[in-house]
Amino acid sequence: VFEYGVRYLFxxxxxxxxxxxxxxxxxxxxxxAKSEANGKALVAALSELKFELTxxxxxxxxxxxxxxxxxxxxxxxxxVFAPDGIETFEGPKGKAAPITGGTITVSSTAGFSASQGRxxxxxxxxxxxxxxxx
Amino acid sequence: MIRxxxxxERQEWRxxxxxxxxxxxxxxxxxxxxxxxxxxxxxxxxxxxxxxxEYRRWCEENLPRWLGYxxx
Numbered sequence: 570v571f572e573y574g575v576r577y578l579f580x581x582x583x584x585x586x587x588x589x590x591x592x593x594x595x596x597x598x599x600x601x602a603k604s605e606a607n608g609k610a611l612v613a614a615l616s617e618l619k620f621e622l623t624x625x626x627x628x629x630x631x632x633x634x635x636x637x638x639x640x641x642x643x644x645x646x647x648x649v650f651a652p653d654g655i656e657t658f659e660g661p662k663g664k665a666a667p668i669t670g671g672t673i674t675v676s677s678t679a680g681f682s683a684s685q686g687r688x689x690x691x692x693x694x695x696x697x698x699x700x701x702x703x
Numbered sequence: 704m705i706r707x708x709x710x711x712e713r714q715e716w717r718x719x720x721x722x723x724x725x726x727x728x729x730x731x732x733x734x735x736x737x738x739x740x741x742x743x744x745x746x747x748x749x750x751x752x753x754x755x756x757e758y759r760r761w762c763e764e765n766l767p768r769w770l771g772y773x774x775x
Contacts, residue, residue: 583736586731586735586736587728587731587732589720589723589724589726589731590720590723591719591720591722591723592735593734593735593736593737594735594736594737595736595737595738595739595741596736597736621748622749623749626749626751629751630751634751634752634753635752635753635754635755635757635758636751636752636754636755636757636758637749637750637751637752638747638749638750638751639748639749640745640747640748640749641748641749644736644738645738645745649755651754651755653755
């Protein structure tokens with residue numbers, strides 16, 4: 570992903586976990602910048618990561634449909650081009666925290682939606698007893 | 704109704720956060736991302752929605768409530 574110059578942020582619970590929030594999740598939520606060039610770079614990167622995309626699916630990503638759900642790769646991935654409460658990519662990007670560990674550097678932001686925020690306010694044990702991790 | 708956490712719960716949270724903070728990024732990625740089959744949701748390899756409203760409506764009309772994707 571890094572080699573392709575994709576502009577993206579981890580958001581939601583996956584972003585919080587990368588920042589050190591003690592919980593689990595079942596997929597990663599990415600907020601990619603919405604542009605044709607970034608979409609093409611993202612498709613190229615996903616293909617290298619072994620996501621199997623048809624031409625129509627690639628076109629949906631390049632077009633930047635608001636919500637794209639990928640279950641055709643090595644891990645579950647949601648692409649959220651229009652996350653709740655975030656008007657532009659540049660806004661949260663300025664607040665994003667780069668996280669480095671070993672050979673990995675990712676950027677994450679604590680821009681949660683209202684429903685995610687409520688979920689995260691509950692204690693970890695209570696969360697794990699409630700609905701399945703998302 | 705929001706319940707005020709007990710002192711014991713606060714201490715437990717603190718321990719949880721401190722332990723998580725000690726983990727490396729690679730450890731967080733390795734142990735925090737788990738996979739459990741979600742009916743219907745995981746039965747298609749690809750879905751795309753033009754709007755978030757369309758996605759939310761799809762969740763409510765197609766997924767069982769216990770999965771947690773319905774609006775509150």
